[in-house]
Amino acid sequence: MASHEKDRTRDARPPGTGRATTRRREPPVFELGRGWRKTVLVAHVVSAGAWIGIDVIVAVLVLSGRFATTDAVRGLAYQALATFVVWPMLASALVCLATGLVLGLGTRWGLLRYWWVAVKLVLNLVLCVLIVLALQPGMDEVGAYGRDLPAGAAAPPTIDNLFFPPAVSLTALTFATVLAVAKPWGRLRRDRSGSTRR
Ligand code: HEM
Numbered sequence: 001m002a003s004h005e006k007d008r009t010r011d012a013r014p015p016g017t018g019r020a021t022t023r024r025r026e027p028p029v030f031e032l033g034r035g036w037r038k039t040v041l042v043a044h045v046v047s048a049g050a051w052i053g054i055d056v057i058v059a060v061l062v063l064s065g066r067f068a069t070t071d072a073v074r075g076l077a078y079q080a081l082a083t084f085v086v087w088p089m090l091a092s093a094l095v096c097l098a099t100g101l102v103l104g105l106g107t108r109w110g111l112l113r114y115w116w117v118a119v120k121l122v123l124n125l126v127l128c129v130l131i132v133l134a135l136q137p138g139m140d141e142v143g144a145y146g147r148d149l150p151a152g153a154a155a156p157p158t159i160d161n162l163f164f165p166p167a168v169s170l171t172a173l174t175f176a177t178v179l180a181v182a183k184p185w186g187r188l189r190r191d192r193s194g195s196t197r198r
Pocket of ligand 1: 103107109
């Protein structure tokens with residue numbers, strides 16, 4: 001049994017009293033059974049891993065589009081980027097979000113109880129919005145440039161900005177993974193004993 005699952009109560013000594021009191025943990029919104037919790041956690045970790053993997057592919061394609069030695073390879077890299085990447089990335093981001101929501105609501109972690117969960121929620125939402133509003137709309141232009149590049153077409157401004165999505169997303173997702181593993185910073189609000197710790 002994981003350490004955070006051990007029991008729903010634990011002793012806490014309010015500062016200055018020297019007496020142990022029993023602090024009751026807030027219950028989850030719904031109880032996720034052990035089997036379901038593990039299944040959803042596997043889906044969550046796999047989708048987060050897939051998302052990171054797709055970001056690495058984006059980085060490789062962007063770097064190939066910029067630095068490959070022949071125009072034919074550069075053009076193919078941009079076409080592959082425009083054709084294959086955005087929807088799988090959005091799908092993995094949404095699965096990660098949905099499974100994260102189920103894990104938060106179905107366990108004592110909650111969605112807005114612990115900083116590490118709340119920050120991951122914000123990161124996931126912001127990244128989804130960026131995929132839809134900042135990355136996807138430029139993809140037609142990137143694909144067209146990839147097709148026309150071997151014929152000597154000039155690069156549109158979208159091409160210069162392509163370094164940002166993989167850099168921002170990989171940084172944010174690595175940070176989210178560190179948060180998931182380290183679970184730092186305790187609670188958002190004080191509990192009844194006045195503590196913000198777990
Ligand atoms: C931003 C992308 C995210 C990444 C890369 C990520 C990654 C992870 C990883 C690797 C774990 C396993 C940690 C462990 O078992 O030690 C995990 C667990 C967890 N994640 Fe996420 N996560 C993300 C988004 C979210 C979101 C949006 C939520 C909630 C709204 C969330 C809620 C949780 C919860 C509650 C657990 C603990 C589940 C448990 O122990 O039963 N995550 N996450």
